[in-house]
Amino acid sequence: MVMTTQVREDVVTAEPPRSAGRRRSRRRTYLWSYVYLAPMMVLLLAFIVYPIVASLGYTFYKWDGIGDPSEFVGLANFRQIVHDSIFWRSLGHTFVYAAFVVPVQLVLALALALVLNNKRLRFASFYRTLFFLPVVTSAAVIGVVIQLLVSNFGDSINTLLLNLHLVHQHIDWLGDPHFALAIIILVGIWHTFGYNLVYFLAGLQTIPDELYEAARLDGAGRFATFWYITIPMLRAVGVVIVILAVIGTFQIFDLVQVLTSGGPYFATEVVNTYIYHLAFGGSNANAVQPDIGLASAASFIYGLLLIGFSVVQVIVLRSLARRRGA
């Protein structure tokens, strides 16, 4: 401790006084940083910040998206959303989806990452690619294929289950409200767990081998090594993975839209498909008046709920980290 302080003091005293030229040079360096950041900031402002601000204005209008909004309705859209049982049902489905997908995905991803991180495993790159493949496959394509699989081969699966006396009647996997959300959850776990796998792998590869060697010399077993070295060393990256996974699951849209479009009778409706259906009508959109104002109000309320949830999540994770640190 003392030594470190001394070294730092040395460094500070050894540093020559800042000249005007040096400051200019540093400013130039910073300027370039801003230049590099500028395209991203422009895109962020254009495609994230502006739509959020613009849609806030729409929340006060009844507007079908054609022409300019003119029918001012005040807070009526917010009242309608808050009193709409389908909105709360959709929110419930979104939380159920997240509650199942995040923990299952994280446990699976960590387990597979541990296996793939084994230096003695042959063809590790091949397996890594294999597990990451679903991530780079379009959710729409996955949805269509799964839909075809369960509709065309659903009969065979049902026959097998019936013969094994596991079910007593044919199941319409995506058309039965008792099973449709479960199928979406299963597909969701499979589709994006490659991300978490890669993140965990990256995290595992930052853990110095020396720590494991030292633990082995001290007689630690595999479980102890995992519990006292791997888990603590992964904590920082783990927090980020959890936050990203939760955010990702709350954005679920495409899989639901393609597989069930929120049906049957809203049994799989999540908030994003609910908002989409309000904005553009249902699947029978050619006959239903869309309501951009209502959809914007729903988005705004959902945004607020997510911000609140994220704040709680960060507070909980920080306090957990602090408690463990102490």
Added chain:
Amino acid sequence: MSSPISRRSLLRGAAALAGAGALAGCSSGNDAEGSKAKTTITYWDWYASQAGWVDNEIKLFQQAHPDVIVKKTTQVSDKYADLVSLAYRSNNPPDILMVPKSPQLSQQVSQDWLLPVDKWATKSWQSRFPSNSFVEGVDVFGGKVYTAPFAALAPSLQLYVHHGVFKDAGLTNEDGSAKLPKTWDDVTAAAEAIASKSGGKVAPFGFGNSTNTTLAWWLDLFVRGAGSPGGAAVGGIDGMDYRTGQWTFGSDRNYLDVVNLLLEWKNKNWFYPNSMSISDEQARAFFERGRFGMTVGGVWNQPEWSQHKFTDYSLVTLPSPAGDPKALFYGPPGGRFVAVSSKSTHTDEAWAWFDWLYSADAGKRWVEQGQGLSVYAKNNDPKGVSFAPFAQYVAMSGTAVVGPQPAIRNPKVSAVQLAAVKPDINDVLAGIYTGQIKDPQGALTELEGKTNQALADAIKKAPGVSAKDFTFADWELTKPYTTKPGA
């Protein structure tokens, strides 16, 4: 380090590529061929199963108009309205398009989406159509013509019967032909026979409700037969019982009767088990393969089955409790098909394609190919139709007649913008069918209340419109109705 490609040859190559790109760019709007420039017009529709007819018309049109190229884009039917709206918002609509069902045509006109075609659609041009084809509030707005009728009124839904399945179940007449059901009891009896004779291997009924629309077709077809003229249409002011100017989902007993009938069939496992999750297209393919014996659909089923050489089926429409339908299918006089975009820069060419599509010859080919009925009566002779199922369809054209038209009585009705009511009849049916709604009568009554309230709210916002504009107490359900302006 020397490069295998010299700087000069690299620059030469780049210049050649740039030149080729420039030439390609020039050819996208006006295709230069020889000395005569071609004009490309863009055309949008949602005709997937009718694509064969459209493509053939484009071919014939281009032969007759060698200086015009029609670039067709077929959009997904259930997203067509959104895509058209987005195209206008981005100021990039097609030159000519099938008129989307939403927003209302009056709104499309007021938003300046469409071009009045009076310049070309003169009185003499209009005279080729049957009388009363151009009606204010239907295809004419503010005295200007925007579109025109293409097809004659026809039954929009039919019950399709698979001959093979029927024959295997012993459902045949003395001459060996399939015994077609006429009443609700006939349909139930046929279903019972199919279920028992096939040992459960073939489902009596099937549909594809993945888009949440087809279950309502069953209600629509059966409830009309029982005498409820509103059927199960969704959106706009369709689906109303114009005798009272109200929706009657909860107060008209027929709706609950049909729902109970469907539930009874479902509880006996008579519907193909995956019906709620497969698409209409998949259901069509499964019917073709004989996985179920009866399905409800429209004439659009037929071209695809014909392509697959599947012709072993018949169709009936409006099965009713006693055999005689008490209500029919209704439509307006006049009609809508395509319109020219106000943003088009090739209006003469777009009109030429518009005119071609509305020609009697194109209509004749439409009927000959089994796509539907033509607005020109001379094209609709069942004797001239060799394909038996389509001849059956042509012969049942009497089950569709002109119904009351509030917009003709009071053109200000066009301004009535009905807010979407959710859950709608499609949702309610799906909820009942899947057991999520335990009280069908309660759900239907709630839907009726919400829909009528939406109408009342919309009327309040439309100046010069009252609830009386929607009431036609003298309407006889089995006869064509002539709506008089102002009456």
